[in-house]
Amino acid sequence: MAREINGRPIIETPDGPKLTPCAPGSVLERLGDKWTILVISLLSLSPDIPMRFSAIRRGIPDISQRMLTLTLRNLERDGLVNRYYYPELPPRVEYQLTERGHSMLKPLAGFTDWIRDTWQDIETSRKAFDEAAEKKTTLSR
Template sequence: MENNNENNDIDLVFVCGYKDPAAIRELLTKIGDRWSILLILSLSKLHQNRARFSTLEKSIPGISQRMLTLTLRNLERDGLILREVFPEVPPRVEYELTALGASLITPLQGLIDWVTVNWEEVTQAQTIFDSR
């Protein structure tokens, strides 16, 4: 499969290493959104990779209830977390990483580690670029 834009010499299968580059783009867009990475990493740090909604909300500063709900729903749909409702009054809901979700912890932590090591250099490059 080749890219049909101006650069026809680039083989997207080669670039992505997978037969369906669109699938890779779609999943990276979902996993790499503003809140998913933080949510997955937060769940990984909490007891037994489980937490209630309110605990997750407190662990991710700046996230709204609506965005937390949407992100949890999307991660559940993709099989990365499980939602368990307990038959109590009031109902208790807990979220847990699945094995698939837990398999993302190492690569995501690697990305966070890269940012930690390189953030100062990135901001310096931005400052130089912006001053031109």
Template sequence: MADVTVPSPDPQEADCRKIGQVLARVGEKWSILVVMLLVDRPRRFSDLKRGINGISQRMLTLCLRGLERDGLIKRTVVAVMPPHVEYELTLLGRSLAEPVAALGIWASQHIGEIDAARAAFDAKDRGDSTPWQR
């Protein structure tokens, strides 16, 4: 049997994978919405679910677990009768809120341009003729 040497992983490649994983987490639409809902105060699961239109209980659970695993939120069981769970941003999560808000502001400021670009692309895709394409 011949010796097989496995090349050591490129440190930059490993960093890119890790960064990609982080960007995938914070780029999920549900994650962004959860972070923005938690900016002002801790919230219970049901409060988060009511605040995010269209999210299922399962998706919210998965999202919260992922954010907790990444250290962006903290889950606290409140010992009252009946007990309940609250979620809040950690310091790391709070540091994410600012760039997420900036991205939301950017999207709001440019939504008209984006809508126009989409309409032009869709018209071109359908073969429609628009004045600037003639």
């Protein structure tokens, strides 16, 4: 029986175990991006009502207009978001999660719950690591 970790098959080699790709790196990179997570999370708040671009931008204060445009375009390309364009003056554009986008919410909740529960411990570990590294640098001078 082949070994797996997180659904990813492991190849046993003379040099040790090697992970096989379970998805293209571009998909993993996109779905783990902080802007993707924030946009998906915000759109999930109104699952039956599309959100206007401006409402999404207001809901994520630190995102630039360009980054939001790129993120939404990529999510639409990946089939996670539907874009609705209304040729009015001024034009109106709205976005809504697709069924695939909704399917991401449960795994995303588990991930964000873990982050919420451990981020302070991670910050403490980073601080201790950085202080130890600084101490080593100072002693080696």
